[in-house]
Amino acid sequence: MTLNRRKFLGTAAATTAAALSAPMVRAMGKPRVVVIGGGAGGATVARYLAKDSKGALDVTLVEPTRKYYTCFFSNLYIGGFRDFESIGHTYGKLASEYGINVVHDWAVGIDRDKKIVSLAGGYALPYDRLVLSPGIDFVEGSVPGWDISNQDEMPHAYKAGSQTQLLKAQVENMREGGTFCLVAPPNPFRCPPGPYERVSMVAHVLKAKNPTAKIIILDPKPKFSKMALFQEGWAEHYPGMIEWIGPDFGGANVEVRPDSMEVVVDGEVTKVDVCNVIPAQKAGRIAEIAGITNDKGWAPVVPATMQSRMDENIHVLGDSSHQGDMPKSGFSANSQAKVCAMAIRGALLGSKVFPAKYSNTCWSLIDTDDGIKVGASYEATPEKIAKVDGFISKTGEPAELRKATYEESLGWYEGITKDMFG
Amino acid sequence: MKKLRANLLPWLVAVCFAQAAGATDIGDEKRGADLFRKYCASCHQIGAGAVNRIGPHLNGIFDRKAGSIEGFRYSKDMLRQGADGLVWNFENLDVYLENPRSLISRTRMNFRGLKDPQDRADVIAYLRQFSANPADIPEAAPTALPSEHVVPPEILAIKGDPEYGEYLASECLTCHQRSGADEGIPSITGWPVEDFVVAMHAYKEKKRPHPVMQMMAGRLSNEEIAALAAYFETLGE
Numbered sequence: 001m002t003l004n005r006r007k008f009l010g011t012a013a014a015t016t017a018a019a020l021s022a023p024m025v026r027a028m029g030k031p032r033v034v035v036i037g038g039g040a041g042g043a044t045v046a047r048y049l050a051k052d053s054k055g056a057l058d059v060t061l062v063e064p065t066r067k068y069y070t071c072f073f074s075n076l077y078i079g080g081f082r083d084f085e086s087i088g089h090t091y092g093k094l095a096s097e098y099g100i101n102v103v104h105d106w107a108v109g110i111d112r113d114k115k116i117v118s119l120a121g122g123y124a125l126p127y128d129r130l131v132l133s134p135g136i137d138f139v140e141g142s143v144p145g146w147d148i149s150n151q152d153e154m155p156h157a158y159k160a161g162s163q164t165q166l167l168k169a170q171v172e173n174m175r176e177g178g179t180f181c182l183v184a185p186p187n188p189f190r191c192p193p194g195p196y197e198r199v200s201m202v203a204h205v206l207k208a209k210n211p212t213a214k215i216i217i218l219d220p221k222p223k224f225s226k227m228a229l230f231q232e233g234w235a236e237h238y239p240g241m242i243e244w245i246g247p248d249f250g251g252a253n254v255e256v257r258p259d260s261m262e263v264v265v266d267g268e269v270t271k272v273d274v275c276n277v278i279p280a281q282k283a284g285r286i287a288e289i290a291g292i293t294n295d296k297g298w299a300p301v302v303p304a305t306m307q308s309r310m311d312e313n314i315h316v317l318g319d320s321s322h323q324g325d326m327p328k329s330g331f332s333a334n335s336q337a338k339v340c341a342m343a344i345r346g347a348l349l350g351s352k353v354f355p356a357k358y359s360n361t362c363w364s365l366i367d368t369d370d371g372i373k374v375g376a377s378y379e380a381t382p383e384k385i386a387k388v389d390g391f392i393s394k395t396g397e398p399a400e401l402r403k404a405t406y407e408e409s410l411g412w413y414e415g416i417t418k419d420m421f422g
Numbered sequence: 423m424k425k426l427r428a429n430l431l432p433w434l435v436a437v438c439f440a441q442a443a444g445a446t447d448i449g450d451e452k453r454g455a456d457l458f459r460k461y462c463a464s465c466h467q468i469g470a471g472a473v474n475r476i477g478p479h480l481n482g483i484f485d486r487k488a489g490s491i492e493g494f495r496y497s498k499d500m501l502r503q504g505a506d507g508l509v510w511n512f513e514n515l516d517v518y519l520e521n522p523r524s525l526i527s528r529t530r531m532n533f534r535g536l537k538d539p540q541d542r543a544d545v546i547a548y549l550r551q552f553s554a555n556p557a558d559i560p561e562a563a564p565t566a567l568p569s570e571h572v573v574p575p576e577i578l579a580i581k582g583d584p585e586y587g588e589y590l591a592s593e594c595l596t597c598h599q600r601s602g603a604d605e606g607i608p609s610i611t612g613w614p615v616e617d618f619v620v621a622m623h624a625y626k627e628k629k630r631p632h633p634v635m636q637m638m639a640g641r642l643s644n645e646e647i648a649a650l651a652a653y654f655e656t657l658g659e
Contacts, residue, residue, distance in 0.1 A: 048592065331596060338592040354589045357641075359596075361634055377637050388641055391633035408597075411606025415597045 030058040031348040034117050034127040036107045036286055038063030038091060040070075041133030041317030041333035043420040048341035050098040056349055060101040060125055062117070066090065069160040071191065072330045073413055076365060078157075078168045079201030087160065093422035110290040112311055129344050132292075132299070133317040133333060134284025135159065136190050139297065142280035143183055144255040145264075153258040154275040157198075158190065170274045171202050177212040178273030181263055183254055184219040188298075189281045190319045190328045192225035193374070197364040198276070200230065203238040204367055215242045216272075218265060220252035225327075226364060226374055232395045233366035283320035290314065298322035303380035304356045305343035306336050315340045324384025325376070332360045334416055339380075356380040363409035369399070371406030448512065449540065454548030457541055461533070468552050476617050477531060483510050484553035488526075495612045497602065499528045515549070516542050532608040571624035578616055580648040587653025590646055593638070600657060611657040618651035 035046045038061055046061040053059075067088045076082045091102045106120040110130070117125040138156070140147060146154060157167040171180060180202055184195045199215055206213040215238075223246075224230075234242045245251045250266030256277060257263070263270050282288075282297025292299045292310045299316040300309040301323050308314040317340055318333030326332045339356040346353035361375030376390030393405065458468070465477035472479035478494040489496040489504035496504075503526055508514065518525045519542045521535040536542045594610065602611040610618070624630040625639035626647075642650070 052588075334596050335593065338589075342589055352585060352589075354586055357590070357593055359593055359638065361597075373634070375634055375637065377641055379641075389637050391637055407606040409606070411604070412597045414603070414605040415595065415599050415607060418599055418601070419595050 030056065031128045032058045032060070032126060033129045033131065033344060033348070034125045035059065035061045035131040035133065036063075036117065037133035037135060037284065037318075038065075038068055038102075039133060039135055039318065039333065040072075040330035040416070040420060041319075041337045042131065043068075043091070043094065044334045044337035045131050045133065045315075045317060045341050045344075046100050047094055047098055047420065047422055048338055049344060050094075050100050052341065052351075053345055053349060055099065057345070058101070059099075060103060060127075061091070061094065062103045062105060062107050062119065062125070063091065064104060064106050065161070066104055069164070070330065070413075070417065071158070071160045071194075072416075074157070074160040074164045075194065075197045075201045077164060078171065078198065079204045079365065081201075081365065081368075084165065089417055089421045091421065097422055107286050108289070110286065110314075112290065112314070115313060127313075128348060129313055129315065131315045131317060131340065131344075132284070132287050132290065132320060133337070134286045134320055136281040136319045136328075137283065137285050137288075139280040139282050142185075143277050146183075146256050146258065146277045146279065150256075150258040150277075153261070154256060154277045156278055157276060158194075158278050158281075167274075167276055171205055172209065174206075174210060174213060174273045176210055178210070178214075179271070180206070180213065180215045181270075181272040181275045182215070182217045183256065183263070183275070183277045183279075184217055184221065184224070184251075185278045186220045186252075186280050188328060189278070191362070192327050192329075193230075193362055193364045195278055196224055196226065196230045197366075199242060200233065200237075200364070200366045203234065203241055206241065207238055213241070216270075217242070217244045218251045218254045218263065219244060219246050220254075222246055222248070225362070226372055226392065228395055229372045229393055230364075230366065233370060233372075237367040237370070281319075283316075287316060287320045292316065294322060296322070303382070303385045304339075306340040307343070315344065324378075324381075325387040326358060326360055326378055326385050327362065329360055329362055330416065331362065331412075332358070334419060335359050358385055361412070363405065363412065365406060365409070369403040369406055371402055371404075371409055373405055373409070448550060449543030449545070449547035451544065451547040451551055454544035454546070457536070457545050458548050461536070462545070465531075468549070474614075476613050480549055481552050483515070483549055486510050497526065497528055497530045499526045500530075512546060515546050519545060528603060530602055530604065530609050530612075532604050571620055571627070571629050573620050573623045577623070577644050577648075578619060580644055582615075582645070582648030582650065582652030584649065584652045584656065586646070587649035587651070590642075590650050591653050591657075594650070594654075597634075602657070610654055613651070613654060615648075615651040615655050618654060619647055622647045622650070 033049055035042045046059050049057055050059045067090050070087045073082055073087050077084055077087055094100045095102045107117050108120045109118040115127050155163050155167045157163040182195055182199055199217055203215055253266045255264040256275060261272055263272055283293050283299050287293050287299045292308045292314060294300055299320050299322060301307060301316050301321045302309060303323060306315045306317055308316055317336045319328040335358045342353060345351040358378040361373055363371055363373045365371050372393040374392040377388045378385045379388050465475060466480050467473060467475055468480040472481050474494045478491045487504045488508040488510060489500040519536050522529045522531045522533055597607045598610045602609045622639045625635040628636050
């Protein structure tokens, strides 16, 4: 028997668990579910498990931050349509009203044989079912010249919080007539319309404060989400300000130089003033540590239950999962969480299991009262989560409809955050 | 109470004069009837035999305390306003119809409001006919829900499974709030089963226009719609 990392962590965890046994008496005999990650997938699944099992499950939610800032609507904060606090949420209700054990710590190891999660603070959490909803991590080296140590000079702002604040400040303080550059990621990535909504929001700020500024988007993809709608909106609201450079013109051959604030496109060096680098993405690190990711870095799941294809005791939600046709979005993670909660209750408590139904809608804001949306419904087939039906806003829609779409997105934000955090 | 009476007086005087002159200067009740059918009748009934639907019936609304019809589930804010002494009259109905939330912050009435003062005056003139004093409630049939969609009785008769409805509802609750709050997306809690079923079938057959709802309803079976209706009827404040 070799002592590998997993075994070692497992032993350490077992010892800690024994030392902790006294405070866990309360949970004795109840099936235990541990959820890692308190975002749209994790907070929702924890809440639904606790609410619908009416105390029959012991639910623990592990999330490092005490205040969670939603990635969705963080672009609206950059554009000045929301204040920062309005996208921040705490876990108080999940603990007090739903009886969830909320643990603010990093999960650093998973022993799949012993079914124990170890935390950075030294604690260990045994589980009967584990749900991983850790969001994304970045693929190292995907943007030559950039790594995570450059995030102060060239922010990614693709995990909401201080990075979002930094990017907003950089945009607002950009020199007059300066250049904002966004390096867009390759597919698949979190929030497909996200980079393009971000450009819209940056343009909205610059139009008012710095109207001679320019925006360039360096994009390795030949097309992007809601492309026609964004391009129509940019031409209407921000004429001449935004230049999109696709792969035909070097968008896929990009290097960045954070020290000199330069970008190199197909060998040609351009000086920029603010550079938002959104690297290629993969599942959150804990999924990789658990050993349930594929060669592309995502965690394949069973479409009907969101169980890992590599471990039936682990479910994976949201951005980290490799499931089929659903985009990586907060709405998708929230939708998957409800199917997952039902499947877990069915497995651990024998409650009724109904057919999986999934859905997603992504709203984006182009300018004041100009909202657009795209969405679809999905079902579970043996191979993948497959699209059933969908819709998208149309170009040339009347302003009144766009305004209603934006107002609808405000309603959705209130709805989904209450669905996540109670 | 004193203050309210004072507010009401000039208006009552105006009505009396109008009555005496054989006309009303509130507004054009015929035009109000058309506006009522267009904007109000999908939720409210009025006239002989009118009953509570998504919204309460509106017979005798004048001089009625806000939130006071027994058996209707009002928002907490509406009940509080009633308890604080809000009694419906021309002035506050006018404010409420212009923008419901300016008067009742978290009202369950999902209505953007009538911006044109003439429209409001005409609707109020129409409503006025159905309050007892001075006019009697006309012996006309109640204004029914607009027959935008007809659902066969055998579908309406399906008894929904609320447990299945609760699971299916989780999909609705990403946008529509469980509390019944309406902040850009309508409240769907506490609806009568029949109204819920009719609305969902209208979306399913694309008679109602919203693309998200057409998609969501489009893949629901008759049983699933019945299950959702059964569940949402039980959700209230």
